[in-house]
Amino acid sequence: MFQRYEGTAWEERLLTRLSSREVGDMPKDDALVVLPLGAVEQHGPHLPVMTDALIGEGVLTRTMERLPPDSNIWLLPPVSYGKSNEHLDFPGTISLSAATLHGILCDIAFSLHKSGFRRLLLFNTHGGNADLFNVAAREIRLSTGLMVFYVSPGSVGAVSDLISEEEREFGIHGGDVETSLVMAIKPNWVHDELRAAEMPDVARYRYLTLEGKIRFAWVMSDISESGIAGDATRATAEKGELILDRIADALSEALLEIRMFDISAVKKKAALSPQ
Ligand SMILES: [Zn+2]
Numbered sequence: 001m002f003q004r005y006e007g008t009a010w011e012e013r014l015l016t017r018l019s020s021r022e023v024g025d026m027p028k029d030d031a032l033v034v035l036p037l038g039a040v041e042q043h044g045p046h047l048p049v050m051t052d053a054l055i056g057e058g059v060l061t062r063t064m065e066r067l068p069p070d071s072n073i074w075l076l077p078p079v080s081y082g083k084s085n086e087h088l089d090f091p092g093t094i095s096l097s098a099a100t101l102h103g104i105l106c107d108i109a110f111s112l113h114k115s116g117f118r119r120l121l122l123f124n125t126h127g128g129n130a131d132l133f134n135v136a137a138r139e140i141r142l143s144t145g146l147m148v149f150y151v152s153p154g155s156v157g158a159v160s161d162l163i164s165e166e167e168r169e170f171g172i173h174g175g176d177v178e179t180s181l182v183m184a185i186k187p188n189w190v191h192d193e194l195r196a197a198e199m200p201d202v203a204r205y206r207y208l209t210l211e212g213k214i215r216f217a218w219v220m221s222d223i224s225e226s227g228i229a230g231d232a233t234r235a236t237a238e239k240g241e242l243i244l245d246r247i248a249d250a251l252s253e254a255l256l257e258i259r260m261f262d263i264s265a266v267k268k269k270a271a272l273s274p275q
Pocket residue numbers: 043051052125126173174178
């Protein structure tokens with residue numbers, strides 16, 4: 001038997017397992033559709049190239065299990081490829097261009113709008129997608145009227161007390177967090193003996209950083225020999241389990257909040273200056 005779509009999340013929350021009539025009849029006012037967006041790109045010598053896509057599915061599987069059965073929150077099949085051109089110097093990376101990925105997002109959003117949905121969450125597990133997704137989210141808002149939300153799991157699940165200060169600052173790829181997560185989700189896909197530590201040498205700059213303050217454009221081969229930025233030697237499956245649980249706790253609450261959000265209630269009446 002084919003066993004890919006197992007468990008509560010995929011049996012009960014996958015929008016595309018429903019028939020056209022079921023989707024049509026579904027109440028849309030409080031519905032939220034979640035689109036998982038990952039990447040297929042090198043993650044160092046120890047992790048599979050589909051790490052980001054895999055983490056997204058793992059996190060959402062656990063998150064969906066925590067939702068009340070009547071919560072009207074639906075999962076779409078993941079877009080497993082992302083904009084990964086910063087990793088193209090490493091084999092196994094498969095990247096979409098910015099224009100292609102932007103087009104895919106807009107086409108999916110337009111189709112959801114045609115089906116009558118009002119809320120779309122872009123659930124992103126690859127940092128290299130982030131800038132494009134913020135642009136696309138606003139385009140979709142303008143062109144379809146959909147309420148569009150954007151989240152990456154790193155921004156909801158607090159992991160800062162579980163990792164080193166150096167990892168917090170520079171561990172952006174294939175390091176402690178991602179390795180721990182894959183060790184928890186799919187342990188037999190990790191080459192334990194090849195786990196390494198490599199941090200980019202930018203700590204001496206006051207303003208220049210990889211992803212904050214003042215940025216410089218980089219590709220992975222500019223900043224890393226092994227293809228990772230972080231310390232994968234500190235990763236453990238137990239840590240990965242804990243991170244998964246924390247993200248699922250926070251994200252399941254966040255999804256319920258997003259489902260009830262209505263953008264028409266955000267604008268207040270302007271206060272006039274006293275006469
Ligand atoms: Zn990654």
